[in-house]
Amino acid sequence: MTEGFRDISRMSVQIHTAKEGNGTVVQLQGKVDATSAPSVEQALVGVIEQGEKRLVIDCAGLDFISSAGLRSLLLAVKKMKAAGGGIALAALQPNVKEVFDISGFSALFTIHGSKADALK
Amino acid sequence: MKHPEVKVTVKNRIEDLLRVNSIFESFATQHDIGGRLRYHLLVSIEEILTNIIKYGFDEQGVHPIHITFRVVVDNVEMEFEDRGREFNPLEVEDPDLVSAIENRQLGGLGIHLVKKMVDAAEYRRVGDKNILLLRKSKSAPTPTS
Numbered sequence: 001m002t003e004g005f006r007d008i009s010r011m012s013v014q015i016h017t018a019k020e021g022n023g024t025v026v027q028l029q030g031k032v033d034a035t036s037a038p039s040v041e042q043a044l045v046g047v048i049e050q051g052e053k054r055l056v057i058d059c060a061g062l063d064f065i066s067s068a069g070l071r072s073l074l075l076a077v078k079k080m081k082a083a084g085g086g087i088a089l090a091a092l093q094p095n096v097k098e099v100f101d102i103s104g105f106s107a108l109f110t111i112h113g114s115k116a117d118a119l120k
Numbered sequence: 121m122k123h124p125e126v127k128v129t130v131k132n133r134i135e136d137l138l139r140v141n142s143i144f145e146s147f148a149t150q151h152d153i154g155g156r157l158r159y160h161l162l163v164s165i166e167e168i169l170t171n172i173i174k175y176g177f178d179e180q181g182v183h184p185i186h187i188t189f190r191v192v193v194d195n196v197e198m199e200f201e202d203r204g205r206e207f208n209p210l211e212v213e214d215p216d217l218v219s220a221i222e223n224r225q226l227g228g229l230g231i232h233l234v235k236k237m238v239d240a241a242e243y244r245r246v247g248d249k250n251i252l253l254l255r256k257s258k259s260a261p262t263p264t265s
Binding site for chain 2 (some may be wrong): 012030033034035063066067068070073074078083094095098099102103104108110115
């Protein structure tokens, strides 16, 4: 991985991770595409490896996802399932939701209208 | 100035996707391509380009990929041309859309998205070139799911 690759990734997506209530929220802002999906995967796997069983991905600011992003999410949800936990998605924008629907991914996650609902 | 056709040549490396995206974004703005239509085209560009980069070339090294965006009457056309090995992405096996988490596989998902998001896709092998043409109406909505 070159230095330039990392710089570009940082521009495509911003990832904020925080403990909230009885879970961890990973907030994604921007684009999860082929250039930024590896950093998203790393962040999600990091949370799971710390033993978190309740992970909420806040997608309110996520305005693009491609199959590379789906691949990272699938890898994370497989790891989480094996660890006995679950991943919920919150506040999917319509275009992103459509990608989930077309890919059959909507059935793999609990999907909530808002982060607050997902944390209930 | 509104250009009916824009061409860009990139290398077979993933970070060049961002340059293609930015050229497409300015082309799309000039032609009033927005919203869901723009999203579908951006996803298609990424899926095709990453496919060519990942699977198109047998040997290491730098290979050019030529991309053309154009508006023909009411259609947006996107053409991808490379000199990689013969490969028709439209023949990729359909993905697994139904298995439970443990067994879910990811192969073919990108091409599946493209097939759902454009109106027409045509592959041709011309000499040593792979040429893939995607077409999508600017006005008619694409039914999906």
